[in-house]
Amino acid sequence: MTEVTRVEITRHVLSYCSPIVTAHGQLLQRPVVVVALSDDQGNTGFGEAAPLNGFTTENIDQSEAAIRQWFSADQPEGPPDLPTARAAIDGAFFDLHAQQRGLSLHQHLNSESPSRLPVAALITGSSTDALVEQALQRQAEGFATLKIKVGAGSFAVDLERVAAVRSAVGGRMALRLDANGAWCPDEALRNIEKLFPFSLEFIEEPTAGLAGLAKVRKGAVFPIAVDESAGDLAGLRRAIDLGSGDFFILKPSAIGGLVVAEQAATMAAQAGLGVVVTSLLESSHGIKLAAHFASARGLSDPAPGLATAELLTQDLGCPSPISNGHLSLT
Structure with missing residues (x-):
């Protein structure tokens, strides 16, 4: 696999067309963090950290901090402990590796899977x-x-x-x-x-x-x-x-x-x-x-x-x- 040459970590705010009302409260906006990993062949893999009250224990600040700390380490020892941070990093690498193989991600994971x-x-x-x-x-x-x-x-x-x-x-x-x-x-x-x-x-x-x-x-x-x-x-x-x-x-x-x-x-x-x-x-x-x-x-x-x-x-x-x-x- 080609090495990662660029890492971008950006925070965004998602807005919904109308409030999503649940027993956990009303959801109209929420922050997320996007991880983008690029190589020198023009491929970019994306992952997303999306903590959500009622479903995850960490908040967006904790998740973003864990992501940045992981990428700043010379040799990270395993994935981050926080699930949403791990999901973002994990997803970006899977996405990038599939592109480097010239495959859709589902084919990269299972060549017999439906499209x-x-x-x-x-x-x-x-x-x-x-x-x-x-x-x-x-x-x-x-x-x-x-x-x-x-x-x-x-x-x-x-x-x-x-x-x-x-x-x-x-x-x-x-x-x-x-x-x-x-x-x-x-x-x-x-x-x-x-x-x-x-x-x-x-x-x-x-x-x-x-x-x-x-x-x-x-x-x-x-x-x-x-x-x-x-x-x-x-x-x-x-x-x-x-x-x-x-x-x-x-x-x-x-x-x-x-x-x-x-x-x-x-x-x-x-x-x-x-x-x-x-x-x-x-x-x-x-x-x-x-x-x-x-x-x-x-x-x-x-x-x-x-x-x-x-x-x-x-x-x-x-x-x-x-x-x-x-x-x-x-």
Whole structure:
């Protein structure tokens, strides 16, 4: 491999077209750090550090400092400890090495991997009517899976919104919910029972904490997905031991990059959990890395949650095209 001749570390602010409201709060802007590694052949690999409250323990200042310290060391001893810093460095090197081989990243990782994969769309309308309008638009665009955030307000409103979307799109479209740990276990079980008529694919984080998720899973009428309650490999192992979920939501940008994501995917699969690759609502630099990983690892069912670049007012990278609900990899 050609040596890296230039390292650029830059901070940016991502802005979203409309507020993304979750049980963790409202997201309208957030800082990220982009790592760009170039060689003398004109190749540049990109990685992104995108700490996010509720999903990562480090903040942007800590992540950027860890990245700069790693590159300033004469001989770094292993990757940074902070997952988002590691993800940015890891991603930039993988991207650069794939370009140096003249391959797409997914082919660099797995020569037999597909160049297209189905993706789920996150719908975020501020009212029930707006949510239904967006759901119908995504259905017309060919998406087969929708995701709705719940838990930020009253459950009565959540129930109304979910019912309206299911009625509008019909029964063939997959519908998943994400409560981001908003409900206590008993409340989660009551709410999930009321959601029974709407044929959910699964519900993410109906309560916070792995013990609570295990309790909910035992009585739930839908599959349960573990996300931010298992933010690292140790957390995933505990989730498996406790029986906290049927699915594991894998965010490469949050867990430490592609190497750690591969370890997590293997651990989850060996334990019988389904693996759903999703973005961290970062720019296309991070989304692309997650998409190429999902393709290389064969993680396309359930559909990865990677149709999120369009939520940004301005992207930092070139977004992968999406047609008929499928994302194309280059």
